[in-house]
Amino acid sequence: MAVNKTSGKGKWILIAIIVILVLLLASAAGWWFLLRPSAAPTPAQIAKEREAKVKFIDLGSLVTNLQSSDGSTHYIQVEVQLKTYDPSIDAKVKALMPEIRNSILLLLAAQHADQVGQPQVRTDLLNEIKKRVNGILDSDGGTLPAAQTSAKQPIAAVYFSSFVIQ
Missing domain, CATH: 3.30.479.30 (Band 7 domain)
Structure with a gap:
């Protein structure tokens, strides 16, 4: 039986990509909360x-x-x-x-x-x-x-x- 092992270098690239994606999603969510329009003022x-x-x-x-x-x-x-x-x-x-x-x-x-x-x-x-x-x-x-x-x-x-x- 042959076991296909991923190299240590490929594992680190995959982890780096996941970390970058998580950071991008977190910053996008932060910007959305900061820049979203506030509720429109009522006529009163x-x-x-x-x-x-x-x-x-x-x-x-x-x-x-x-x-x-x-x-x-x-x-x-x-x-x-x-x-x-x-x-x-x-x-x-x-x-x-x-x-x-x-x-x-x-x-x-x-x-x-x-x-x-x-x-x-x-x-x-x-x-x-x-x-x-x-x-x-x-x-x-x-x-x-x-x-x-x-x-x-x-x-x-x-x-x-x-x-x-x-």
């Missing part, structure tokens, strides 16, 4: 993070006359608040405040006294103010639109904290 967590970043910017009181069809003079006085989630926007709004206030005053002065009291007109005014303010903030001082860096607008919402028609 996202909302909580956004609320922590919310900032309201007061534009102060704005007073202007309204268009009138009855011949008498009518005025509107509003206080406007801008809502943002980017703390750096506050400084930019303050730097461009004259331009922002002018744009809002021109918009308000174009309104008719008999229509501006309607809820839909007020909602439309809020939307137009938001559009105008975002346009000013996204420009280089109001002349040329800046390159869009993101689809997210600097001002998230606009609110009237006071609205008086006289």
